[in-house]
Amino acid sequence: MQDLKSLSLSEFQNELAQLGEPAFRAEQVMEWAYRGVLNFSDMTNLPKTLRQKLSENFFISHLVPSFVSGSEEIEHAQTVKFLFLLDDGKEIETVLIPDFKSESQKRLTVCVSSQVGCAMACKFCATGYMGFTRNLTVGEIVGQVEVAAKWAETHWNQRITNLVFMGMGEPMLNYERVMESAYILTSHRYPFQIGERHITLSTVGIVSGIYRLAESEPKINLAISLHSAIEEKRRDFMPVAYQFSLQELREALIAYYARKKREIFIEYLLLNGINDGEEDAKALVKFARSVPSKINLIDYNPIANIDYQRTSDARKEKFRAILHEAGLFASVRRSRGKDIDAACGQLATRSVSSKRIQPLVQTTK
Ligand code: SF4
Secondary structure, eight states: OOEGSSOOHHHHHHHHHHHHHTTTHHHHHHHHHHTTOOOOOGOOSSSSHHHHHHHEEEEEEOOEEEEEEEEGGGGGGEEEEEEEEEEEEEEEEEEEEEEEETEEEEEEEOOOEEEEEOSOOTOOOOOHHHHHEEOOOOOHHHHHHHHHHHHHHHHHOOOOOEEEEEEOOOOGGHHHHHHHHHHHOOTTTSOOOOGGGGGEESOOOOHHHHHHHOOOOOOOEEHHHHOOHHHHHHHHTTHHHHOOOHHHHHHHHHHHHHHHHEEEEEEEEEETTTOOHHHHHHHHHHHHHTEEEEEEEEEEOOOOOOOOOOHHHHHHHHHHHHHHHOOOOOOEEEETTTTHHHHHSSOOOGGGGGGSSOBBBOOOO
């Protein structure tokens, strides 16, 4: 028996072909599965013979959080974290980030993981020290959104408006599954229907992936975790910079913009005394001017046993002022949600037993 949601659409089409069934049935079945139907017998628009074959060969998994922390009350809406224990005993984390300015301006972002662990080894990130374990399946990626959406609907009566692939892992290295998830999350055939413009894929700068994204559907946004526009410095804390130079990255971003006509988000984590000086700000200005972009400065939250500190407010303002003088606007993202445990805008897993978060709900899978 195979888990239907562990398969991509094309893999499932191949499986159906082996059972003598036409390819178009695959998406019909997937639609039911992602609408929360767990029994093939309930898929009433399918022939009985197909339902029988499906029951004999597949089952449908359903992601259940093993741990949730955060506030249920809308007036105290704050970051909510979900910990998921996967079938193979691995853990991933998902974060809901509310931004409820007013009744008419309610933004609810879900930050999802794309891999268990990460091979990129960024020195400021707890996930980077875990190493890479495996890619998530489409079902595991979409399942995170399913759970978060249901939680938000139940407790806050609020739909998810935005999604970022900014959790654990490098999404460009699980590209097909991430993009298939993005299709399911945006398509009118499925229940999520998040707008393409409200989905962002964040990468450390896998150049080949940026070129692919430029040609791909759905047209989701691109964010780059730049963190330094000085080559040697970037290499010092982001090993990926040895693989792809800033010049290659810049060229890929220019090509992406030429194709997609979408501004790129430049994520810049401020590390005290490391990348927050005058020459760093000037290098960032130079880099950012090469392509239409928006800069997000991010506060760092120190992580145990990792020797980086948060930049002081005074240094941050000085850094920001240099950008402003150069005509570049930079927003400052407060550390919260996904940043709390990973600092760079990427999640870190850690055991529930660490007691770093207080339980709101505990369930078993
Ligand atoms: S910052 Fe992102 S890409 Fe770098 S190690 Fe952490 S999860 Fe991986």
